[in-house]
Amino acid sequence: MIIYTGKGGVGKTSVAAATALRCARMGYRTIVISTDSAHSLADSLETPLSGEIRSIGNNLDAIEVDVIHEMETRWNEIGKYLSDFMVSQGLDPISSKEMTVWPGMELMSALFYIEEFQKTGRYDVVVMDTAPTAETLRLLSFPDTADWYFDKMYKIFRNTVRLARATVGKVMSIPMPTNAFLDDLEQLKERMKTVRTILLDPRTTSVRLVLNPERMVINETKRAYTYLSLYNLTVECIVINRLLPDGARDMYPKAKYEEQSRYMQMIEESFSPLRMLKAYQASTEVVGREALEVLAEQLFDGTDPAQVYSLEKSMEIVNRDGEDTLALKLPFTSKDQVELYKSNDVLIVTVGWYKRSVTLPYSLVKKEAHKAEFKDGRLVISFK
Numbered sequence: 001m002i003i004y005t006g007k008g009g010v011g012k013t014s015v016a017a018a019t020a021l022r023c024a025r026m027g028y029r030t031i032v033i034s035t036d037s038a039h040s041l042a043d044s045l046e047t048p049l050s051g052e053i054r055s056i057g058n059n060l061d062a063i064e065v066d067v068i069h070e071m072e073t074r075w076n077e078i079g080k081y082l083s084d085f086m087v088s089q090g091l092d093p094i095s096s097k098e099m100t101v102w103p104g105m106e107l108m109s110a111l112f113y114i115e116e117f118q119k120t121g122r123y124d125v126v127v128m129d130t131a132p133t134a135e136t137l138r139l140l141s142f143p144d145t146a147d148w149y150f151d152k153m154y155k156i157f158r159n160t161v162r163l164a165r166a167t168v169g170k171v172m173s174i175p176m177p178t179n180a181f182l183d184d185l186e187q188l189k190e191r192m193k194t195v196r197t198i199l200l201d202p203r204t205t206s207v208r209l210v211l212n213p214e215r216m217v218i219n220e221t222k223r224a225y226t227y228l229s230l231y232n233l234t235v236e237c238i239v240i241n242r243l244l245p246d247g248a249r250d251m252y253p254k255a256k257y258e259e260q261s262r263y264m265q266m267i268e269e270s271f272s273p274l275r276m277l278k279a280y281q282a283s284t285e286v287v288g289r290e291a292l293e294v295l296a297e298q299l300f301d302g303t304d305p306a307q308v309y310s311l312e313k314s315m316e317i318v319n320r321d322g323e324d325t326l327a328l329k330l331p332f333t334s335k336d337q338v339e340l341y342k343s344n345d346v347l348i349v350t351v352g353w354y355k356r357s358v359t360l361p362y363s364l365v366k367k368e369a370h371k372a373e374f375k376d377g378r379l380v381i382s383f384k
Helices: 014-027 040-044 066-074 076-088 093-099 105-120 133-140 142-164 177-200 215-230 254-270 289-300
Strands: 001-006 030-034 055-057 058-066 125-129 206-211 235-243 273-282 315-320 323-329 340-344 346-351 354-359 370-375 378-381
Touching: 001 133, 014 030, 014 040, 014 058, 014 125, 014 206, 014 289, 030 105, 040 058, 040 289, 093 125, 105 125, 105 177, 133 215, 142 340, 206 215, 215 235, 215 254, 215 315, 215 354, 235 254, 254 354, 323 354, 340 370, 346 370
Parallel strands: 001 125, 001 206, 030 058, 030 125, 206 235, 235 273
Antiparallel strands: 055 058, 315 323, 323 378, 340 346, 346 354, 370 378
């Protein structure tokens, strides 16, 4: 599974569609899934899509996840109960149906498709085009969060419902959850555990960050990279989209190329040693299969887009024995070459001429880096 994420407008959909087309052409049974509520995958492929899986070419299927369809077909009991509850509180039936959908359900539904595909072996490659960064981060962390809530709260909730049915439930006008509703929640709990296992295994799941050479985009992508590392997900490469072509210098002001050069240096400082895939586009709109094939050729240059670029996390953030540590992959480096300093929420690591800029998660911003040591080719920084 290849998950493309990044700030809105950087070209995630084009990159995901191009990747899927190239994988299918190489003989992989491929599906591309859009989890963004504002779907644009169909526009990019110039093919009508819906909430049902559709074959759109040899070895290639596609779907734009439709939450209403998912609630009616997969989570009927949960949707029915939530809708009935809202109607009992005075909301009209049409509005109550819309209100049963909560933010991020597109990605959650897509994650359950992943679980199904793994069980059935239906596809070799799954390419996921996600919503903008913030929503994707919330949902990629959802299996961890859900696991905690289910373990701590579910048994209490189930027992409380049973007790309420036998007492106040007999005189209340508010509908009580049915056994089928509770069974759906139980199934949700077990499926989330499977999804979590799939997501955390770098042999089956990789995240690729898409960005443009622009300051705001780079800063948001840095924060996304930090939090993906915090959630223990493997970011295997970044895709730098919409670079100015070298052969078009007469079409753009010299200042634009100089600006791009500065931002490319910033990208190197922020994401090295991650693999970097690059796409050069004079236009921001990539529509149709011919244009997507050109984009795929720029990104992958004839190589296999489904290859795993790295199984190793280049940054890890963990808490061990009450101490927070941040580990950075810095091969061929010794401790005496390293300088550290912190500026607001950014930790800057300098090794000779090499500089790494790391955006810290909020939990570490107000802590001090008090110790740094090398272990197995990684610089491990401890915070107190």
